[in-house]
Amino acid sequence: MHGLCCALPLMLLLSVSPGNSSTVNPCCYFPCQHKGVCVQVGTEGYECDCTRTGYFGTNCTLPEFWTRLHEALRPTPAFYHFILTHFQWFWTIINNTFIRDVLMRLVLTIRANLIPSPPIYNSAYGYITWEAYANVSYFTRVLPPVPRDCPTPMGMKGPSQLPDAQLVAEELLQRKTFQPDPQGTNLMFAFFAQHFTHQFFKTSGRMGHGFTRALGHGVDLGHIYGDNLERQHELRLFQDGKLKYQMVKGEMYPPTVLDAPIHMIYPKHIPPEEQLATGQEVFGLLPGLMLYATIWLREHNRVCDLLKREHPAWDDEQLFQTTRLILIGETIKIVIEDYVQHLSGYYLQLKFDPELLFGVQFQYRNRIAVEFNQLYHWHPLMPDSFKIQNQEYSYNQFVYNTTMLTDYGVEDLVEAFSKQQAGQIGGKPNMPRQLLNVAVGVIEESRLLRLQPFNEYRKRFGMKPYTSFQELTGAEETAAKVEALYGDIDAVEFYPGLLVEKNQPNAIFGESMVEIGAPFSLKGLLGNPICSPEYWKPSTFGGAAGFEVVNTASLQKLVCLNVKRCPYVAFRVPDGQEGGGAAPSSGSSGEKEPSDEL
Ligand SMILES: *[C@@H]1O[C@H](CO)[C@@H](O)[C@H](O)[C@H]1NC(C)=O
Ligand SMILES: *[C@@H]1O[C@H](CO)[C@@H](O)[C@H](O)[C@H]1NC(C)=O
Ligand SMILES: *[C@@H]1O[C@H](CO)[C@@H](O)[C@H](O)[C@H]1NC(C)=O
Ligand SMILES: *[C@@H]1O[C@H](CO)[C@@H](O)[C@H](O)[C@H]1NC(C)=O
Numbered sequence: 001m002h003g004l005c006c007a008l009p010l011m012l013l014l015s016v017s018p019g020n021s022s023t024v025n026p027c028c029y030f031p032c033q034h035k036g037v038c039v040q041v042g043t044e045g046y047e048c049d050c051t052r053t054g055y056f057g058t059n060c061t062l063p064e065f066w067t068r069l070h071e072a073l074r075p076t077p078a079f080y081h082f083i084l085t086h087f088q089w090f091w092t093i094i095n096n097t098f099i100r101d102v103l104m105r106l107v108l109t110i111r112a113n114l115i116p117s118p119p120i121y122n123s124a125y126g127y128i129t130w131e132a133y134a135n136v137s138y139f140t141r142v143l144p145p146v147p148r149d150c151p152t153p154m155g156m157k158g159p160s161q162l163p164d165a166q167l168v169a170e171e172l173l174q175r176k177t178f179q180p181d182p183q184g185t186n187l188m189f190a191f192f193a194q195h196f197t198h199q200f201f202k203t204s205g206r207m208g209h210g211f212t213r214a215l216g217h218g219v220d221l222g223h224i225y226g227d228n229l230e231r232q233h234e235l236r237l238f239q240d241g242k243l244k245y246q247m248v249k250g251e252m253y254p255p256t257v258l259d260a261p262i263h264m265i266y267p268k269h270i271p272p273e274e275q276l277a278t279g280q281e282v283f284g285l286l287p288g289l290m291l292y293a294t295i296w297l298r299e300h301n302r303v304c305d306l307l308k309r310e311h312p313a314w315d316d317e318q319l320f321q322t323t324r325l326i327l328i329g330e331t332i333k334i335v336i337e338d339y340v341q342h343l344s345g346y347y348l349q350l351k352f353d354p355e356l357l358f359g360v361q362f363q364y365r366n367r368i369a370v371e372f373n374q375l376y377h378w379h380p381l382m383p384d385s386f387k388i389q390n391q392e393y394s395y396n397q398f399v400y401n402t403t404m405l406t407d408y409g410v411e412d413l414v415e416a417f418s419k420q421q422a423g424q425i426g427g428k429p430n431m432p433r434q435l436l437n438v439a440v441g442v443i444e445e446s447r448l449l450r451l452q453p454f455n456e457y458r459k460r461f462g463m464k465p466y467t468s469f470q471e472l473t474g475a476e477e478t479a480a481k482v483e484a485l486y487g488d489i490d491a492v493e494f495y496p497g498l499l500v501e502k503n504q505p506n507a508i509f510g511e512s513m514v515e516i517g518a519p520f521s522l523k524g525l526l527g528n529p530i531c532s533p534e535y536w537k538p539s540t541f542g543g544a545a546g547f548e549v550v551n552t553a554s555l556q557k558l559v560c561l562n563v564k565r566c567p568y569v570a571f572r573v574p575d576g577q578e579g580g581g582a583a584p585s586s587g588s589s590g591e592k593e594p595s596d597e598l
Contacts, residue, residue, distance in 0.1 A: 158491020241319025454497025474502030
């Protein structure tokens, strides 16, 4: 009796819609705004925990005084994007002042603060648990899954059964004609993206969706050294810290699986003497991936030589381990100052300097999120065919082609990939037909893992939810297609939403890809332990010379210090070459891979 007397008024107070739909879990409405946490109370009541959100009220919608002020002054993402991508003369001045550091620190802290750290949820737990924290086999996630007992897959909105994933991909994503990226992005960038991200996007085939095999959860270079110790040992020469290699026509390449007996994924018809062994199992798939594997292998062995000159007394183990840290540093430097710099289109010159964060609160840890994996399916970058010198290769000729790398050599492939334009990622249907099954897989995975709607992610990352399909797509025809599939703007799914969103002017994708992707990316890069005050010092990298290698790394040097003839190398096509079309689609590959393995 006692319990009942007090529970009753509470339930009435909290019930969402008294009288009807009495069994609906109220959290299906996603009632809690501004990162408030929804907790079901009784069967039809809920509470929003607004602690430290800066808001209060039933749904965390009422701003506290300082929040109100802050919100009034906060520029919209579109506004600062405009400023950062215009007024080059202004940025040339800023670039040489202390203001560059101030802005870079601001970029890093504002972005990284959007990522919960330590991580909170995963696909099995939509509430905080020790299991979600401690079991690193899970990808984490920023928003909890849509509760299982909701009326529709997207919570309350949209159809009770989502349109077929294949249909969504065909209607909204499939390329009609190749759309070149207006930022001039090239295939050298596309393959870097693929190579780099596959150290931390490794969905576990054995444990299934929502689980990862890359337990380092970040830039650990598992794609070079393997994701476990056994694999690493097979790849190592155990001499001067070096990795195993083979020489072909006087040049260094990865060893074959005969020499480094590890599991690599190749079709059966390819004999072991043609299968190259790398840290990542799938890199035999494309010559562009094996190209980067080769470049990093050469870099590793080059840095080992350099360290050995500095430290003749060091043993193999110390040379190996220190070289690995140097290559991690080089990777982060190149990703921020070459890769993200290019992608952002910003005139602000980005800077990799961990010391920028030493005065602020920052957690040196990272956990890879399902949402990050989902959004990073940038397959529209891929062309219809691959042009190398005067030859054009179809997907059939390119995929699992084990001789192309050594046929042409590193120089010629770098030059060809640097000069061939990549596709625009968002805004237009640009997913190559040959890769449409990848997009279908992404959509199916997001349903399995019950990802929240695109608009909920917009809100979570500080943007206004879209109120109409027209506002989302900026194009009537696309708007009509999206509406026909989803019916309600609040039911649009995460990945399709990111790709159909209208682009920023002359950019590779829309606002949400940047605003949601950048926080994951920057947190992952700066959250690396080498960026912490204890690690970030010359001795960690074998002294001044090793530290210098990290602090002066660039894409250009990475390639040119490891080849005989320095080719044109960049993440964008040469000036004046933007906007070039490509040959019509040819060939088709029936490769079926786990969703993030291609
Ligand atoms: C809180 O959100 C629910 C669900 O969206 C809504 O029905 C209710 O009116 C909101 N309450 C207040 C006080 O805003
Ligand atoms: C910024 O300054 C650096 C060094 O002072 C210079 O190398 C670089 O070209 C400048 N970048 C821009 C965009 O002005
Ligand atoms: C992590 O969770 C999965 C699923 O419950 C389980 O199979 C696995 O054994 C867990 N891993 C560890 C290290 O406990
Ligand atoms: C692989 O690439 C080479 C060019 O390097 C080409 O001659 C060969 O035909 C390709 N292999 C296949 C199976 O298409």
